[in-house]
Amino acid sequence: MTTCEPHFGPARPDSTPRAAGDRGRRPDVAAAPTASRARTAITEAVVRRALHKLPLRVQFADGPVLGRGGPALTVHRPDDFHRRIGRHGLIGFGESYMAGEWDAPDLVAALTVLAAHAAELVPAPLQRLRGLWALRRPYEQRNTPGGSRTNISRHYDLSNDLFALFLDDTLTYSSGIFRALPATWDLLADAQRRKIDRLLDLAEVRDGSRVLEIGTGWGELAIRAAGRGAHVTSLTLSHEQRDLARTRIEAAGLADRVRVELSDYREARGTYDAVVSVEMIEAVGAEFWPVYFRTLDERLAPGGRAALQAITMPNDRMLAARSTYTWIQKYIFPGGALPSVEAVAGTVRDRTGLTIGRRDGFGAHYAETLRLWRERFTERAEEVAALGFDDTFRRMWTFYLAYSEAGFRSGYIDVQQYLLTKEDTHR
Incomplete structure (x- = not known):
């Protein structure tokens, strides 16, 4: 639509508190999870190995640039980025974006590369152990x-x-x-x-x-x-x-x-x-x-x-x-x-x-x-x-x-x- 018409009046009385209280409902974004140094190091090795093969240009704040060239992605807080992925996998990757720990000038282009290579991002041995590390859907x-x-x-x-x-x-x-x-x-x-x-x-x-x-x-x-x-x-x-x-x-x-x-x-x-x-x-x-x-x-x-x-x-x-x-x-x-x-x-x-x-x-x-x-x-x-x-x-x-x-x-x-x-x- 070219304008906000038709306007439906203000949000319902219960919707503004829901929005304003969203920060409290997203505790997993507010702070990166704790993780052992060993776990974070393993995650970093797996992530950087995967990125190295992709048609991306990934700049880490601590120095290295990975990828074969392509859409840019900048990781501002590498330690938090790796800890989130190590604890929560692709959920952590999304939460890291929500927290502002990484960004991309053309977000769709970067995500399109990742989606096109989704089956290759996790090494085959870890794929076979998916049941051990992947989070399970909540029963509720x-x-x-x-x-x-x-x-x-x-x-x-x-x-x-x-x-x-x-x-x-x-x-x-x-x-x-x-x-x-x-x-x-x-x-x-x-x-x-x-x-x-x-x-x-x-x-x-x-x-x-x-x-x-x-x-x-x-x-x-x-x-x-x-x-x-x-x-x-x-x-x-x-x-x-x-x-x-x-x-x-x-x-x-x-x-x-x-x-x-x-x-x-x-x-x-x-x-x-x-x-x-x-x-x-x-x-x-x-x-x-x-x-x-x-x-x-x-x-x-x-x-x-x-x-x-x-x-x-x-x-x-x-x-x-x-x-x-x-x-x-x-x-x-x-x-x-x-x-x-x-x-x-x-x-x-x-x-x-x-x-x-x-x-x-x-x-x-x-x-x-x-x-x-x-x-x-x-x-x-x-x-x-x-x-x-x-x-x-x-x-x-x-x-x-x-x-x-x-x-x-x-x-x-x-x-x-x-x-x-x-x-x-x-x-």
């Missing part, structure tokens, strides 16, 4: 019905005004589909509508269609579906999103066609001609993927169609990291997990009666979407601060957006649109 982040509500709230209930600062006028928080790349900011809203319309077309949403949306966002898809004459039931676990989505739906004059419910997908009832779900499977958790896809099957009427948008990662990396605790899970999306194309196909085949009719990937478009969000977030740093979010939070979100963009630019992650169909046994 499991996406049970109660756990999902907590996990979703930690991200999506931060503040509607925060998201409005860097999203376009559609308030769509998923990848757009552009007519051509690279893109510019003024084309983002059109790209988001194109993405939504493509999903609605895949699901054959038309006048009179009964549509279930799993994951409301801020209501744009429901609005466009209702604009076609569909009757939409949309489910979300975010209070902030539900309230604003309802406001936007009413403003569009479509309240009689859209019902937004604060409900888990497992609580959905009834049958629908179409189910649409955009980048929600990432919040389901691997152990609940079968439940999620069975829900699609059970909610679809015979002959129905489901259209999904999902972020995916390579199957070997998914299997290697399936129980590992990541920086993204700790700070951005608790309980999050990306499936592979193979995992989606296997779950649909083995746990449902659905058929995958189509799959299209467009990761380069997500990289551009994220670039535009990141640039807008950076431009509006003072407004982010005015909402009560501190410097560490802003570095955290800059790292998150850049880290995600790098994942798509390197091909480490991708995004897919799926069409799933249900046979009409009554024909």
Whole structure:
């Protein structure tokens, strides 16, 4: 969006204390962890060996420059940098950035190199011992019905005004589909509508269609579906999103066609001609993927169609990291997990009666979407601060957006649109 309109008023009374108190909720960033001299020395040797082989130019404050040349990265406090990585691996690497211990003039370029070489960063012997040194996902982040509500709230209930600062006028928080790349900011809203319309077309949403949306966002898809004459039931676990989505739906004059419910997908009832779900499977958790896809099957009427948008990662990396605790899970999306194309196909085949009719990937478009969000977030740093979010939070979100963009630019992650169909046994 070109301005902050529509403005939604000040953040909710409970959101400013959350932002202002963030420093207290991030004790692992406030100070580098203690570690033995031996452990730090081993970590330094492993890290510097990995960096030496990469197309980067890494300058350490204590002297050495490592890498084969490429994007620059400067380590201001090498001892803290190594202690964090030694204790917490890649979580420590992200926390070190949040703490200002390292920086890069082109953060995305540096992270893209690291993402492209992710499988090589840890020596093979240590990879085989991953279960001994990698942090395990906290049990409380499991996406049970109660756990999902907590996990979703930690991200999506931060503040509607925060998201409005860097999203376009559609308030769509998923990848757009552009007519051509690279893109510019003024084309983002059109790209988001194109993405939504493509999903609605895949699901054959038309006048009179009964549509279930799993994951409301801020209501744009429901609005466009209702604009076609569909009757939409949309489910979300975010209070902030539900309230604003309802406001936007009413403003569009479509309240009689859209019902937004604060409900888990497992609580959905009834049958629908179409189910649409955009980048929600990432919040389901691997152990609940079968439940999620069975829900699609059970909610679809015979002959129905489901259209999904999902972020995916390579199957070997998914299997290697399936129980590992990541920086993204700790700070951005608790309980999050990306499936592979193979995992989606296997779950649909083995746990449902659905058929995958189509799959299209467009990761380069997500990289551009994220670039535009990141640039807008950076431009509006003072407004982010005015909402009560501190410097560490802003570095955290800059790292998150850049880290995600790098994942798509390197091909480490991708995004897919799926069409799933249900046979009409009554024909």
